Amino acid sequence: MYLADEIEKTGLFKIYNNGENLPIVCYRLVDNANVEWTLYDLADRLAMKGWQIPAYPLPINLQDTIIQRIVCRADLSRDMAELFIRDLKAAIKDLNNANVLMHGKKTENKVYGFTH
Numbered sequence: 001m002y003l004a005d006e007i008e009k010t011g012l013f014k015i016y017n018n019g020e021n022l023p024i025v026c027y028r029l030v031d032n033a034n035v036e037w038t039l040y041d042l043a044d045r046l047a048m049k050g051w052q053i054p055a056y057p058l059p060i061n062l063q064d065t066i067i068q069r070i071v072c073r074a075d076l077s078r079d080m081a082e083l084f085i086r087d088l089k090a091a092i093k094d095l096n097n098a099n100v101l102m103h104g105k106k107t108e109n110k111v112y113g114f115t116h
Contacts, residue, residue: 045091
């Protein structure tokens with residue numbers, strides 16, 4: 001629940017699942033998030049640090065809601081969780097300070113997968 005608490009403290013995310021019953025933390029941007037980036041952009045920045053945190057739309061009838069999901073492995077330590085939160089905050093700072101044109105519309109779904 002440390003991850004969910006720290007993610008929520010940023011004020012940018014609404015937590016759907018905090019990891020209490022399942023080892024999954026799921027969240028979306030809050031409706032009034034004053035940011036120029038999307039969760040797809042955040043997933044890309046996190047991937048640059050080695051974190052595979054996918055962003056994707058919910059199923060039909062909720063497809064306009066984009067979420068990110070963290071699946072916590074059994075060996076996730078507090079130290080590793082703190083490293084992730086550090087990298088998450090750095091990615092948010094980088095995106096907020098970026099002077100680049102973000103690709104695609106904010107509502108455009110950019111589903112992609114990972115190659116292991």
